[in-house]
Amino acid sequence: MINIGIIGVGRIGRVHGENISRYIRNARIKTIADPYLNDEQIIWATRLGIQNWTKCYKDILTDNEIHAVLICSPTDTHCEIAIDCIHAGKHIFCEKPIDKNIIKIYNVICELEKYNVKFQVGFNRRFDHNFKAIKQAIQSHKIGQPHILRITSRDPYPPTLNYSKICGGLFVDMTIHDFDMTRYLLDAEVMEVFAVGNTLIEPTIAELDDVDTAIITMKMSDGTLVVIDNSRQAVYGYDQRVEVFGSKGQASIANDTKTSLVISDNQGIHTEKPLNFFLERYTRSYAEEIKHFINAILSNKPVLVNAYDGLMAVLIGVASIKSLKENRPVKLSEIEKLENGGKTNGDEIYVNNYLRLSKRSLRIQGHS
Amino acid sequence: MINIGIIGVGRIGRVHGENISRYIRNARIKTIADPYLNDEQIIWATRLGIQNWTKCYKDILTDNEIHAVLICSPTDTHCEIAIDCIHAGKHIFCEKPIDKNIIKIYNVICELEKYNVKFQVGFNRRFDHNFKAIKQAIQSHKIGQPHILRITSRDPYPPTLNYSKICGGLFVDMTIHDFDMTRYLLDAEVMEVFAVGNTLIEPTIAELDDVDTAIITMKMSDGTLVVIDNSRQAVYGYDQRVEVFGSKGQASIANDTKTSLVISDNQGIHTEKPLNFFLERYTRSYAEEIKHFINAILSNKPVLVNAYDGLMAVLIGVASIKSLKENRPVKLSEIEKLENGGKTNGDEIYVNNYLRLSKRSLRIQGHS
Amino acid sequence: MINIGIIGVGRIGRVHGENISRYIRNARIKTIADPYLNDEQIIWATRLGIQNWTKCYKDILTDNEIHAVLICSPTDTHCEIAIDCIHAGKHIFCEKPIDKNIIKIYNVICELEKYNVKFQVGFNRRFDHNFKAIKQAIQSHKIGQPHILRITSRDPYPPTLNYSKICGGLFVDMTIHDFDMTRYLLDAEVMEVFAVGNTLIEPTIAELDDVDTAIITMKMSDGTLVVIDNSRQAVYGYDQRVEVFGSKGQASIANDTKTSLVISDNQGIHTEKPLNFFLERYTRSYAEEIKHFINAILSNKPVLVNAYDGLMAVLIGVASIKSLKENRPVKLSEIEKLENGGKTNGDEIYVNNYLRLSKRSLRIQGHS
Amino acid sequence: MINIGIIGVGRIGRVHGENISRYIRNARIKTIADPYLNDEQIIWATRLGIQNWTKCYKDILTDNEIHAVLICSPTDTHCEIAIDCIHAGKHIFCEKPIDKNIIKIYNVICELEKYNVKFQVGFNRRFDHNFKAIKQAIQSHKIGQPHILRITSRDPYPPTLNYSKICGGLFVDMTIHDFDMTRYLLDAEVMEVFAVGNTLIEPTIAELDDVDTAIITMKMSDGTLVVIDNSRQAVYGYDQRVEVFGSKGQASIANDTKTSLVISDNQGIHTEKPLNFFLERYTRSYAEEIKHFINAILSNKPVLVNAYDGLMAVLIGVASIKSLKENRPVKLSEIEKLENGGKTNGDEIYVNNYLRLSKRSLRIQGHS
CATH class of the missing domain: 3.30.360.10 (Dihydrodipicolinate Reductase; domain 2)
Structure with missing residues (x-):
């Protein structure tokens, strides 16, 4: 039985909560966290048999009984929370996009390489x-x-x-x-x-x-x-x-x-x-992706869609924006300088050099 | 080159005429006959290059150059014309139904058995x-x-x-x-x-x-x-x-x-x-059925839909009418007495005995 | 909150059990009954949080906390159980067919007229x-x-x-x-x-x-x-x-x-x-029919498919068997004598007289 | 009745020939011309009732009875023949593409502006x-x-x-x-x-x-x-x-x-x-385009697809080739220099300046 904490119980967080409660036998939601937690959300949680709620997601990280976390908070908080989760040894399911900023995603990947946790991105399709x-x-x-x-x-x-x-x-x-x-x-x-x-x-x-x-x-x-x-x-x-x-x-x-x-x-x-x-069209896929995540944890297998996949999709998005702006085809290998600095370490600074990252990603995909 | 006479140049007669003129290389319409022949029909014929028209279909029968006849006149004239055609040794394409009266169709079949002509019914589908x-x-x-x-x-x-x-x-x-x-x-x-x-x-x-x-x-x-x-x-x-x-x-x-x-x-x-x-939906089938008829004549092969087929379809129709009226299932073998007399010869009087007719029909189907 | 007892936990009984557990918020299964109750069924019940099981369905009838019963036992036990349920004042969802015997169904309807309980038949489509x-x-x-x-x-x-x-x-x-x-x-x-x-x-x-x-x-x-x-x-x-x-x-x-x-x-x-x-094709309909049943109880409205509907479907089936055997159209009004006797009361003996029953059924449909 | 000459009786020339013969009442093919005319083509023509054939297309141009010409010869001969036809006052149906060379097409357009003939391009779709x-x-x-x-x-x-x-x-x-x-x-x-x-x-x-x-x-x-x-x-x-x-x-x-x-x-x-x-898929469109051409002549209306349309499609093709080669988006207005010289007259040299041509084309489209 996998104990789960959900960080962020807006629309998508609750979709995952209901799916776990209905369809997943070997997981249960132990705690939900949301800085703007309201009565409606507490009623919702109670009805689902969820017994703990908090405004501070760090309460989830310090709970040793919780194995995995669903990050369903606003996009710009994903990376910080993710890194905290990694450090706390929690498996992570993170909603898409990981971030709009490539460097921030890259930093998450760097941390993932040091810790033995699953990281699945919410590309439900x-x-x-x-x-x-x-x-x-x-x-x-x-x-x-x-x-x-x-x-x-x-x-x-x-x-x-x-x-x-x-x-x-x-x-x-x-x-x-x-x-x-x-x-x-x-x-x-x-x-x-x-x-x-x-x-x-x-x-x-x-x-x-x-x-x-x-x-x-x-x-x-x-x-x-x-x-x-x-x-x-x-x-x-x-x-x-x-x-x-x-x-x-x-x-x-x-x-x-x-x-x-x-x-x-x-x-x-x-x-x-x-x-x-989209919630009507992709209903079942939301349940399936969480099932997959739980199974990957239990069987210690790679997840189908990992942090590298999450990075690449944003990278292509950034290249597309550049292409539209400059009205020319843009090679992914072109995006060599990371505009906003960020933590870098030598050659690895160039996330855009995707062939190199691709090799590294094998480690991410393969690690348990 | 097969020379054709068309008896009856109403809507369906003209459909056949146009199809022969457009699509069939080894046949030509020599003569059209219609007791109510009017100017419009003559103009139509002229445009198609048809050079002979008459009000009396017997003119077609006495024309030794004409090999085949299309009977496109009103249903109740089909059988009489068909028998005249048979006696004149003309191959026959007859519009559906051959007749509404089974005995009359039966009589046509009896004549067909004596003469060596093709008889195709216009079940275009x-x-x-x-x-x-x-x-x-x-x-x-x-x-x-x-x-x-x-x-x-x-x-x-x-x-x-x-x-x-x-x-x-x-x-x-x-x-x-x-x-x-x-x-x-x-x-x-x-x-x-x-x-x-x-x-x-x-x-x-x-x-x-x-x-x-x-x-x-x-x-x-x-x-x-x-x-x-x-x-x-x-x-x-x-x-x-x-x-x-x-x-x-x-x-x-x-x-x-x-x-x-x-x-x-x-x-x-x-x-x-x-x-x-129906003329829009089945356009091509009308050309195809005439092509088939011409080919059957030229290659001396049985036609796909013969007089026996024409008889059987009417027979099932008659049985359906009886079933509806009497509100009970009706066996085809039931229809044993032919209401309106007609020419009969011993056992053969019972057209309804379709198994016997079926055997006879083999001859019709097989004869050239 | 409606408390439910399920009588018979074979395949279809368990389908209903899972649906109630997953999708229906205002109902819970209190007890299951099955004369052949086995370990697998008890494990299944436990997983769903069902806390009571018994081999004798009468234990359900005597439980005052239980409002409604799902009859999912073999067809030939439906009517006896149904009548017991009616007498115990339980609302009834009964799998199809109510019975193969018209008289037995008729007797259930007679009891239903005396008691104020819902009776829904499992025509899930x-x-x-x-x-x-x-x-x-x-x-x-x-x-x-x-x-x-x-x-x-x-x-x-x-x-x-x-x-x-x-x-x-x-x-x-x-x-x-x-x-x-x-x-x-x-x-x-x-x-x-x-x-x-x-x-x-x-x-x-x-x-x-x-x-x-x-x-x-x-x-x-x-x-x-x-x-x-x-x-x-x-x-x-x-x-x-x-x-x-x-x-x-x-x-x-x-x-x-x-x-x-x-x-x-x-x-x-x-x-x-x-x-x-069928369970794959009609998955959702099984959940929907139980939702409808629960809602009918809570809002005290007629059910969409009642005992009269259950009777009529069997009656048409019986007429069809007769038609096939006798090779003739059979009027429903023909089935005037009930072969196997059964309890009758004057004019009402003729269940086949469906116009009369139809009027009576209004009462069944309309009663709360 | 429009008299037609067909120049080039390869596959597509014969498709047009058959369509005119079958479906178009107010046109007939008077002459066919093909420098490689062979027996098979002559037999084909005879069967269709075409009575004149020649190896030299200029025989068609000098025949005053011929109103319109179908140019079905190899692509690189289109423009020369087209200009000869224009000078001879014949209406022109020209197979696609008019030419692969923009200047050559441009020259045809220049001639068209001086003469009062129809010019339709074979964009049958x-x-x-x-x-x-x-x-x-x-x-x-x-x-x-x-x-x-x-x-x-x-x-x-x-x-x-x-x-x-x-x-x-x-x-x-x-x-x-x-x-x-x-x-x-x-x-x-x-x-x-x-x-x-x-x-x-x-x-x-x-x-x-x-x-x-x-x-x-x-x-x-x-x-x-x-x-x-x-x-x-x-x-x-x-x-x-x-x-x-x-x-x-x-x-x-x-x-x-x-x-x-x-x-x-x-x-x-x-x-x-x-x-x-394509001949099976687009069968009817080939007949329809010729019907349209004949009707445009008879009613003196603009054709649906004119020389300017023929030019523009090739121009976009040339731009696409350039885009592929240079791996960049290419504006149509870029193609300002005509590589192979050709006859030019001042500002009009720049066919690529399509806005200017577009205005001129109105004249082409509108003229009878």
């Missing part, structure tokens, strides 16, 4: 039934060598302006899932990225130096060409599709709908819109 | 791309032994009252295609039929002792169970589907649409209605 | 997302007045021979769901039924006087024509489809699949088989 | 039922303002090496259709293009400095973002799809198949591959 199915199709060579990967990822409605201001922009907030999916599906690294974008939905976005519509083209280390298209607003619902075209065929996944109802009338044939909200 | 594909799937054992055959056949709008009065009713006018398709797809004979029906679309139909909505269940000689559902009005378009369920799987065909356009909006996902009119 | 969607489409008049209802219901593989011997045959065991769905979707009563069937999958079924393939045609009180087709073995998976054709259009529901994966290769375009097992 | 439907959906504002256009265009198998050597490369030979479709669907001009490509199918292609797999991203004058993906070999068939995503929804068109057959077996659900060959 890797655990979704459809995405798993297409991954399996590629792995089993049903489509041969991949040539073209197409990801369509469009939200049903744009975020609030406040959220837009802090989220890091389209590429780091939204496309980050697609960047991770690209690396996961192809089992290859991004070499170069070219992004075009526009502000077609919400003019105020442009003032934030962000875009709401984008197409990102990427060249992969195995020669595959990748294209991602994003929009902040698909009025017909949450559009989440992937298509992998290869030497022996093509695999694709389509949107899920609530029911299979078809209405035929004198206007045409009508079916349902896709599921409209 | 056997030549449709979708129906051919499902036939091929069954024949190639992709679904194993058939267990259940389901045919959905619904018209886009009901016929005029005048047409309803003379067409012989739903079963002989419309379901007849489905009866033929059943025999064709399963390569088996109908043993027993049970029909339920109702007047749900057009109340005046009830006054004609007819129905506009029906479900017909049939037991086949090979044990397969069959269900046909019909409606005179599917507001979403011409609904023409078949599903064969068997020991190793299922084959089905769906409706054709004009384009593959899909519109996704905030109301749902929308596609086109099926093609809305 | 009424709570399935697809079936609910098509019901909603009909109710909201999207297709106008229904003309034809088509239900396809085919199992992925035949039951064991032992199960076949006791299950009451195809119509009472399997088609019963479709009979209930017909009444539910159309909100009308079956007037007459005609069944054809064959033994095409498993020859030994014929020795049991049963069939494994069937087509059932029904006339409804509102004029709609219904056809159900059943098979005990669809090799491509569990085939559960419905199509309602009406004056303004058509609504249909298709099979659910595990993922939306499409593989295109040089052989064709390939998608997944339907979900292959 | 504009006349395809699916592409017309999506164009109509956009025009009727069903999807609002377009944001993203995605075109998938993949051939079923790569061309021969010999063809690859002379075809001008992927962008000018194959993507040219997609470039034209982009301009047509969006009714906007391409501002900038970025191409990535690879040689994943046929290594010898790389030696020709060409690619067989590519993704082209484009920014349009109206802000829409466009992505085209191409492959020379889709083993599952000819893949021709378009998706336009906009402010109010999305419109998409899928591949056509030969039949609607669906096979369900224990391996899954299987449908047909797309139509496998």
